[in-house]
Amino acid sequence: EAGVAQSPRYKIIEKRQSVAFWCNPISGHATLYWYQQILGQGPKLLIQFQNNGVVDDSQLPKDRFSAERLKGVDSTLKIQPAKLEDSAVYLCASSLATQWGTEAFFGQGTRLTVV
Amino acid sequence: GIQVEQSPPDLILQEGANSTLRCNFSDSVNNLQWFHQNPWGQLINLFYIPSGTKQNGRLSATTVATERYSLLYISSSQTTDSGVYFCAVNNQGGKLIFGQGTELSVKP
Numbered sequence: 001e002a003g004v005a006q007s008p009r010y011k012i013i014e015k016r017q018s019v020a021f022w023c024n025p026i027s028g029h030a031t032l033y034w035y036q037q038i039l040g041q042g043p044k045l046l047i048q049f050q051n052n053g054v055v056d057d058s059q060l061p062k063d064r065f066s067a068e069r070l071k072g073v074d075s076t077l078k079i080q081p082a083k084l085e086d087s088a089v090y091l092c093a094s095s096l097a098t099q100w101g102t103e104a105f106f107g108q109g110t111r112l113t114v115v
Numbered sequence: 116g117i118q119v120e121q122s123p124p125d126l127i128l129q130e131g132a133n134s135t136l137r138c139n140f141s142d143s144v145n146n147l148q149w150f151h152q153n154p155w156g157q158l159i160n161l162f163y164i165p166s167g168t169k170q171n172g173r174l175s176a177t178t179v180a181t182e183r184y185s186l187l188y189i190s191s192s193q194t195t196d197s198g199v200y201f202c203a204v205n206n207q208g209g210k211l212i213f214g215q216g217t218e219l220s221v222k223p
Contacts, residue, residue, distance in 0.1 A: 089156050102146065
């Protein structure tokens with residue numbers, strides 16, 4: 001069974017530029033998560049989707065970050081404009097369902113450096 | 116919201132030693148997972164253990180949901196066990212919340 005796929009693996013951009021990350025979850029997984037992990041810290045949830053609806057985006061900086069999950073499968077996370085403090089690893093995860101807390105699986109992440 | 120605390124924050128072991136990592140959480144949970152983050156940053160699933168005890172080779176985990184803690188045991192540690200170990204929990208809302216991790220370094 002294929003795992004969670006993310007691209008790109010690495011990205012370097014200048015501040016005030018825009019960037020987009022892509023995630024393809026495990027087939028059949030209804031729940032998709034985007035996390036931000038700053039060096040030395042635990043992952044922090046940015047947004048959680050259930051199919052194509054948003055369950056939780058309370059930690060998403062909506063003035064610069066946006067995410068969508070069209071058709072309830074693939075998802076894209078965008079940052080526009082980027083700031084230096086956005087340098088982090090962006091992790092995508094998926095799980096079968098939300099309500100009963102099923103096991104989540106993570107992709108390899110995208111390492112973003114903003115200079 | 117629910118709080119997750121891991122201890123110790125750092126641990127240095129000699130190869131072959133045993134260790135116990137702890138995860139405390141502040142509220143009832145539906146799910147608890149242990150992950151190992153490898154040097155390349157990927158989170159590897161170790162255990163999905165909302166309650167009870169599981170074993171996988173040299174690793175085992177125990178969750179006592181009523182007392183709101185989980186333990187990860189590593190026996191006969193190897194240098195490849197080095198990395199950061201995370202505990203993550205979710206409650207009825209499904210939001211998966213991580214602790215700050217335990218950074219393990221196993222010396223040859």
